[in-house]
Amino acid sequence: MGYGEFAGTSMEKKRRKWKKKDVRSIKKLRARNNITKDLLEGAPQGKGIVLEKRGVEAKQPNSGIRKCVRVQLIKNGKELTALAPYDGAIKFIDEHDEVIVEGLGGAQNGPKGDLWGVKYRVTHVNGISLEMLRTGKKEKTKR
Incomplete structure (x- = not known):
């Protein structure tokens, strides 16, 4: 040397x-x-636009179709699949809506439970909480 x-x-x-x-x-x-x-690049939440609604089948031994949406993030243009949690939440989400997504809370930022490959969930639609829309306390704004 x-x-x-x-x-x-x-x-x-x-x-x-x-x-x-x-x-x-x-x-x-x-x-x-x-x-x-991490698609959110370290941020706790991310804003995106809904591309399509889709049903994701649960892994064995569970059965059923979980309602999910395909979202394109605004900050980096990457696409992800997000769960629409609770009963009837998918009815309040339409294509081209602006949604806020956050992590599902699985181990090591991974999927939770029987949803293979779904690591995120929708919390807000067009600036209004999905929980408020679902329970009928607020109405979705017309754009």
Whole structure:
């Protein structure tokens, strides 16, 4: 290993090679990758536009079709599937509505329960809480 005036390039090459074998740098790399996997990019909630309604089948041993919506996030243009929670909530969500989504609360930001691949849920539709719409305390605004 050179220590001279022009040894910088070869030293950098060797450092890059051995960094892949260092435990601490591997942990940092894994942590950085987990942050980028999150579609909301670390934010607690995200705003998006509904593209379509869809039914997602529950995993075994449960059966039934869970009502979900396909949402495109405004901040980064990525698409995700979000659950419309509770009875009749899907009736208040139409295509091209603006919705706010948040995490479902599964282990390690993953899916919860029998919903495979659904990691988010809808909380607000056009600025009004989905719970208020569902219980009839507020009405959906006409746009």
